[in-house]
Amino acid sequence: MALQGNLRDFPFAQLLNLVNLARKTGMLEIIQKGETAHVYFRDGRLACALMANEDSSLASVLYQNQRISPNLYRAIKNKGGAIWDKELGLQLINAGFVSRETILNSLQQHHVSVIRRLFTWQEGVFRFIPNEPPPEDKIALNMELENLIMEGSRHIQEMEILMDELPNLDVSLKFSERPENNLRKVNLTVEEWKVVSFVNPKNSIRQIAQATSMDDLQIRRVVYGLLQAGLVEVLKTEQARQLPQTQLLPNQSKDEQRSLVNRLITRIRGL
Amino acid sequence: MAGSDSQVQTVKMVITGPFNAGKTEFIRTVSEIEVVSTEQNISSDAEKVKQTTTVALDFGRLTIDKSLVLHLFGTPGQRRFEFMWDILAEGMLGYILMVDSTRPETFREARYILDTFSDHSDTPFVVAVNKQDLEDAWDVEDIRHALRLKDDIPVLPCVATEMKPVKNVLLSLLHIIQKRLEEE
Structure with missing residues (x-):
């Protein structure tokens, strides 16, 4: 079954609410004027939020948050070959450049900033792909949605x-x-x-x-x-x-009421 | 409504819901007479997903036995016909809220209609999520969440043009009515 539509008809806050209430796992894709966002959820919690045409690598996120120096950022980028965020994170922690908390907080800030932008999208085609996991190289988080929904609704x-x-x-x-x-x-x-x-x-x-x-x-x-x-x-x-309970068949005895409904049921069953 | 016409008793059920939810089709599937529809061509661009719409009401009929007849009334889906709802709702045995599973833009309207009906009457009802046979239909439980319906409200998959799901919706409503009568 498809969970798809347009933000114009079903705003992003309501989508998050639905994902939250239904404890959904999967990927929400939203496309608006050439921009594409991919938001991943696990059991109704935010795992990862990415803009398709933006660098959301861990190195870039840490650099933008001024958690690693420009030299280290350049060194990572110049190393060549794609390095997975999970692997890079471990290397940076083991080398003492950043702590695990710093990495998680930086990623959290990044994902929240993507979500904030999505709250400003008035239009955009969306579809939810159940059970689609985050990209393998990404570090998945486990953020509750209530705060994000409250924050988005304030605007x-x-x-x-x-x-x-x-x-x-x-x-x-x-x-x-x-x-x-x-x-x-x-x-x-x-x-x-x-x-x-x-x-x-x-x-x-x-x-x-x-x-x-x-x-x-x-x-x-x-x-x-x-x-x-x-x-x-x-x-x-x-x-x-305070509405009094409506009497469904007011002028009939209990037996007549039962009989009437049973006759309706029997007839419809036989259709 | 329990009415008497030459010793034939009639009872009434109402099918309500947003524009193009499939109310007329639902009644057509179960009615033994050609559905009496008061339809006219649609003027609004926003509503031009079909050529005509119900402007007053649909009426269908099903003979239960020699002395009992079920009348099915469909209400116009648009808010500008809200004044009709009270008239149609009076004396009904129960009602069905039809929702188009493929058009999330109508969910808000569906909830509005449900709020309006439930504010005026505590008559038993079920929610039928129609067009479940279409590829872009939303899942039943997703629609429950989107409409903020509690777990105890029956939300039933439906294809209004097919007898089996239509029967299932009607029977579910009748079982709720049956339970309610036992409690009265």
Whole structure:
């Protein structure tokens, strides 16, 4: 089955949310105006994010982060022949040039910078290839997506998207029941923490906005991020929650109701 | 709805969903009469993936036995026909939300329709993800996540032109209705 489409219709934040919730493993390819990004996931976590036409070798990443000197960078490049990131990483650690943590942090910064750029893509054809592993020479990381989703959502300016995602501010929120959900591992801004502190089925989003002095755009953006990161869920409106259970066949006895549904089932089975 | 017409009882199910999700086809597959559709040519460029669309409703019928008839109503998918939904939804036994598995651009609309229906009624429903036979169809579970549907909401693969999956969707809905009646 294909997981494909256009970012115009299914924004990058929602794609990450889907990958996160479904704990997907594979490669997400996004193409926009001649630029191609390949983002690899393992069990719903970010393993690697690469731009196809950019040098994302470990040597280049470390050099750009000023973790190795220009001379060492040139020496590695002049060595000739392709050296795998994993192999180079080991050599640099063993030679005492960098620590393992430095390598992982630098790669993490690099992957996050690619993800940040993807959040700015309004359009772009995407497809997800299940079980496609990162290139063999790359060092795969294991980054949770919630923080990235929250960060990307903070930059959404289009009221139209936010209105579509959250048309009604008179609904309330509750914390997600997913067992792996843990607010403590997510880096929230002060504004986001304020909203989180009011998350309660008794408070509508509009009331939370008033209590936190946020306008419609601000509160929608914060709630959108929390929703996409899977931290909260929307509850039905108070009116909907209080709906009395509709009697499906009000004028009939229990036996008549049972009989009617059984006849429907029998007939449809026989089609 | 349980109505009486010359001692023939009628019950109603509603098929709803975004534009071009396959509601008319679904009803056509199961209806014993030619589906009564109020269709017109599409004027909007954005909606020109098919030539005509339902502007009022589709109507299909299935005789269950001598004294019971199932009526199937399809609602127009576009928001501008939202005023129709309440009218059609009144008295329904259950409803089916149809989603086009190949068009993620309609998922947001599908969720909006579902929110609207569930805000007005707690009538049993299932989600049928249509066009699962097409190569570019999204996986059922991916659509569940995309629509933010909880695990207890049945999301069923469907090909609206084929009897077997259509039967499966209807039976799943009926089993939920059956369970609900037991609980009442």
